[in-house]
Amino acid sequence: MIKVLFFAALRERLNTTTLELDASSLPEDASAAAVLIQLQSRSADWQQELSRQDLLCAVNQKLCPLQTKVGPGDELAFFPPVTGG
């Protein structure tokens, strides 16, 4: 399984904090972008929210480009630009 987390405004708009994806539903050698595409296909809302250009991605708790490969056991997170400090 691949664990996917959402934070802040994105978490609220999707009404989802976390979900699990069956890694076998993804192409072999899948990237975070492939996960994103699969999530976008869930509904028009998800399509819109997950198509934002400023969306950030973390793989195993590190900021990563969407091309980063993901596999079973990985933790993926999508979130808006950060605003701490």
Add this chain to the structure above:
Amino acid sequence: MRISVLVQHEDFSMADEYAQLSRDSSCGAVVTFCGLVRELSCDLKTGTGKLHCMTLEHYPGMTEQALLAIAEQAQQRWQLGAVRIIHRIGTLTPNEQIVFVGVASAHRAAAFEAAQFVMDYLKTRAPFWKKEHSSQGQRWVAAKTSDQDAAERWG
């Protein structure tokens, strides 16, 4: 180098932090920064709504790693004796302390620069999100391009 990274609900003491940073006799410079919650919302379009409070969300696990990575990068760029970072989470009211960055170094230039570097990177790379609760409702704070520009100047 001594690195300390804390993500906590509780407030912190500037005096205690300074005491920790100034322990090392090889360091002749300590620079500290403290960020406070502003009372006025900075959203100019909707006017100056008075802020009741702010809630801070973060990504437990990643946050600590991200702050540690920032402190380590500062150490690679400058010769530092200590870096201390504290970021609060949860509900904060106007004028409360929200973030602390302190750096100790042999000389002031490195301490000033490293403290600024840590804040600039924290603003753009550490997974925190602010939500403002004001008289005009609640809204997520939008990221500023000026913060992005500030981080990018370090190359």
